[in-house]
Amino acid sequence: MGGSDAPAWVVLGRENGTVTAVALDAAGDELGRESIAVSELVSWVADLEGRSAPRWVWHDTPQWYAVLIDAGARVARCHDLRLCHAILRDSVLVDPSAPVKDRSAWDAAAQVETDAGRAPALFELDESAGAAGPPADVESALAEFARQRDAISGSAQPGRLRLLTAAESAGALIAVEMRAAGLPWDAVEHDRILVETLGERPPGGGPPARLAESAARVRAALGDPTASLDSQPKLLRALHRVGVLVESTSRWELAQQRHPVIEPLLEYKKLSRLLSANGWVWLEEWVADGRFRPVFVPGGVVTGRWASSGGGALQLPRQLRQAVRADPGWRLVVADVAQLEPRVLAAISHDTALAAAARGRDLYTGIVESGAVATRHEAKIAILGAMYGATTGEPGRLVPRLRRAYPRAMGLVDDAARTGEDGGVVSTWLGRSSPPPSAAWSAAQSRATEAEASGADETRARRWARDRGRFTRNFVVQGTAAEWALAWLADLRGRLASLPPVDHERAAPRSGIAFARRPHLAFFLHDEVIVHTPQEHADAAAQAVTDAAAQAARLLFGDFPLDFRLDVRIAETALKE
DNA sequence: AGCTGGATTGGG
DNA sequence: AGAACCCAATCCAGCT
Numbered sequence: 001m002g003g004s005d006a007p008a009w010v011v012l013g014r015e016n017g018t019v020t021a022v023a024l025d026a027a028g029d030e031l032g033r034e035s036i037a038v039s040e041l042v043s044w045v046a047d048l049e050g051r052s053a054p055r056w057v058w059h060d061t062p063q064w065y066a067v068l069i070d071a072g073a074r075v076a077r078c079h080d081l082r083l084c085h086a087i088l089r090d091s092v093l094v095d096p097s098a099p100v101k102d103r104s105a106w107d108a109a110a111q112v113e114t115d116a117g118r119a120p121a122l123f124e125l126d127e128s129a130g131a132a133g134p135p136a137d138v139e140s141a142l143a144e145f146a147r148q149r150d151a152i153s154g155s156a157q158p159g160r161l162r163l164l165t166a167a168e169s170a171g172a173l174i175a176v177e178m179r180a181a182g183l184p185w186d187a188v189e190h191d192r193i194l195v196e197t198l199g200e201r202p203p204g205g206g207p208p209a210r211l212a213e214s215a216a217r218v219r220a221a222l223g224d225p226t227a228s229l230d231s232q233p234k235l236l237r238a239l240h241r242v243g244v245l246v247e248s249t250s251r252w253e254l255a256q257q258r259h260p261v262i263e264p265l266l267e268y269k270k271l272s273r274l275l276s277a278n279g280w281v282w283l284e285e286w287v288a289d290g291r292f293r294p295v296f297v298p299g300g301v302v303t304g305r306w307a308s309s310g311g312g313a314l315q316l317p318r319q320l321r322q323a324v325r326a327d328p329g330w331r332l333v334v335a336d337v338a339q340l341e342p343r344v345l346a347a348i349s350h351d352t353a354l355a356a357a358a359r360g361r362d363l364y365t366g367i368v369e370s371g372a373v374a375t376r377h378e379a380k381i382a383i384l385g386a387m388y389g390a391t392t393g394e395p396g397r398l399v400p401r402l403r404r405a406y407p408r409a410m411g412l413v414d415d416a417a418r419t420g421e422d423g424g425v426v427s428t429w430l431g432r433s434s435p436p437p438s439a440a441w442s443a444a445q446s447r448a449t450e451a452e453a454s455g456a457d458e459t460r461a462r463r464w465a466r467d468r469g470r471f472t473r474n475f476v477v478q479g480t481a482a483e484w485a486l487a488w489l490a491d492l493r494g495r496l497a498s499l500p501p502v503d504h505e506r507a508a509p510r511s512g513i514a515f516a517r518r519p520h521l522a523f524f525l526h527d528e529v530i531v532h533t534p535q536e537h538a539d540a541a542a543q544a545v546t547d548a549a550a551q552a553a554r555l556l557f558g559d560f561p562l563d564f565r566l567d568v569r570i571a572e573t574a575l576k577e
Numbered sequence: 578a579g580c581t582g583g584a585t586t587g588g589g
Numbered sequence: 590a591g592a593a594c595c596c597a598a599t600c601c602a603g604c605t
Binding site: 273 | 590600602
C-alpha cells in the first residue's frame with residue numbers, strides 16, 4: 001500500500017479466493033489497492049493496524065473479524081456496511097432521495113453462525129448454499145460505502161449519524177471480541193447448583209431426584225399417577241378434574257389458587273425450567289474450556305438493542321450468576337447503570353426537573369423527594385408506566401401526577417405515542433428510526449374510516465393504533481438507551497485496551513490470544529457490563545467503566561446536567577449481593 | 578419429518 | 590402479582 005499518506009479508510013472485499021484492499025484518504029479518494037492472499041490477511045491487517053490504525057470498512061464484521069481476532073489481530077475501528085446500511089436506509093434524517101434508500105442486496109440479513117463452537121473461517125460462508133448475506137466483493141463495498149458517506153454528509157444531522165454508525169460498528173467489533181474471549185464460567189459450580197437444586201441425576205438417565213419427587217407429589221395431589229405435567233392442555237384438564245378452575249397454567253394464576261396441588265406444581269415448574277433451559281445439556285453444549293461463548297447480535301432488535309443467538313445469553317437466570325467466576329488471579333468488574341431509561345428520557349427531553357431528581361442519587365428517590373408521588377415504589381411504577389404506555393391500574397392512576405411534575409419528559413413520550421398512533425415514524429436521539437407501519441396496519445386504519453366500516457373494524461383499528469403508539473412511545477427511550485450503552489461500551493473498550501498487559505505467566509490463556517493478558521469485556525446486557533481483568537488492574541478497570549459512562553453522556557448529550565449512576569463492584573463471581 | 582404458533586418463563 | 594415495552598429458548602400441539 002505504498003506512498004507516505006496513511007489511509008483514513010481501508011475497504012476490504014473478497015472474491016474468488018482473493019482479498020482486495022482499497023485505501024482511501026479522508027475525502028474518500030482512492031490512494032491505492034492491493035491483492036492479498038488469504039493466508040497473508042491476518043499479518044497484513046495487523047501490520048497496517050500497527051502503523052496507521054485506519055477505519056476498516058467491510059461488508060459484515062463477524063465474517064472478517066472473527067478470523068482476525070482468533071489470530072490475535074485486534075483492530076481499533078471499523079465501519080460495518082451491513083449494519084450502517086440498515087440504519088441509514090430507515091433513518092428519517094437521511095434525504096429520501098439518497099441512493100442508500102434504494103432496495104439492494106445490502107438489505108440482506110446477517111448470515112447467522114449455527115455452530116455452537118467457533119466462528120466460521122473466512123471463506124467458509126461463501127461455500128454455503130444460497131449465500132443470503134450482503135455482497136462481499138470489494139466493488140460492491142466501495143459503492144455502498146460511497147452511498148453511505150453521501151447519505152450521512154447530506155443528512156439533516158451528519159454529526160449524530162456519524163456517531164451512531166461509529167458506535168454501531170464498534171459494537172460489532174465488541175460482539176465478536178466477547179465471543180472470542182468468552183465469559184469465564186465455572187462448570188463445577190454450575191453442576192453444584194444443579195445438583196443442589198434439582199438433585200442427583202440417576203445413573204440410568206431420567207429426571208434428577210428432586211424434580212422426580214416434586215413430579216410425584218403433583219401426580220399424587222392430582223390423583224393421577226400418570227398425569228402429564230409438561231403438556232399445557234393435558235395439565236389444564238387434569239387441574240380441572242380436581243376442581244382447580246384456572247384458565248391457564250401460568251405461575252401467577254396458579255399462585256392465586258388454594259389446592260394441595262399448587263405448591264408442588266409451582267416447584268415442579270421452577271425446577272423443570274432450570275433443567276430444560278440451563279441444565280446439564282446446556283452446560284455441555286455451551287460451556288467449553290471454562291468459557292461460555294454466546295453469539296451476540298448487535299442491532300438484532302428494532303430498537304437497536306442487541307439480540308443473541310443460541311445459548312440464551314440475554315436470559316442467564318440470576319440463580320446461575322455464581323457460576324460466572326474469574327480465572328485465578330483475575331477479577332470481574334460487574335457494573336450496571338441505575339435507571340438508565342428514565343435518565344435517557346430526561347436527557348432527550350431536556351427535562352431539567354427530572355434530571356435534577358436523578359442527579360447524584362437514586363432517580364426514584366429523587367422523584368419522591370420532589371413531591372410528585374409518595375413512595376419509591378409508586379415512583380418506579382409511574383415512570384415505567386409512562387415509558388411503556390400503561391393506562392390501567394395503579395400506573396394508570398399515577399402517570400398523570402408525573403405529567404404535572406415533568407411535563408417536558410412526559411410530553412416527549414406522549415408525542416411519540418401520538419405519532420405512532422397516526423402511522424408516523426419516530427427516531428432516537430442519534431437518528432435510528434422506527435419501522436413504518438405494516439401494510440395490514442395501514443389497511444386496517446383506512447378501512448375503519450370508510451362509511452361501511454363495522455364496529456369490529458373500528459375497534460380493531462383503534463386497538464392496533466394504541467399498540468403501535470405504545471411501541472413508538474417506548475422506541476425513542478429504549479432505542480436511545482441502547483445508543484448510550486453502545487457509546488459506553490465503545491469508549492470502555494478503548495480505555496481497557498490502553499491498560500498495560502500483564503506478564504505471560506499471569507495470562508488467562510482461555511480468553512484467546514488477543515485478550516489473555518489484558519482487561520477485556522466479557523459480557524454485555526442492555527445496561528450491564530462484565531469486565532474480566534487481571535487482579536492488579538481491577539481498580540483501573542473499574543475506574544475505566546465509570547469514566548466511560550461519563551464520556552458516553554458527554555458524547556450524546558453534551559453538557560446537559562445529568563449523571564448516569566453506576567453500581568460497580570469488583571468480585572470473583574458475578575453474583576449480585 | 579419438518580415447520581409454525583401458542584404457552585410459558587427467563588432477561589432488561 | 591400483573592400491568593405496559595423489547596426480547597430468546599423451550600416444549601408441545603397441530604399442521605403440511
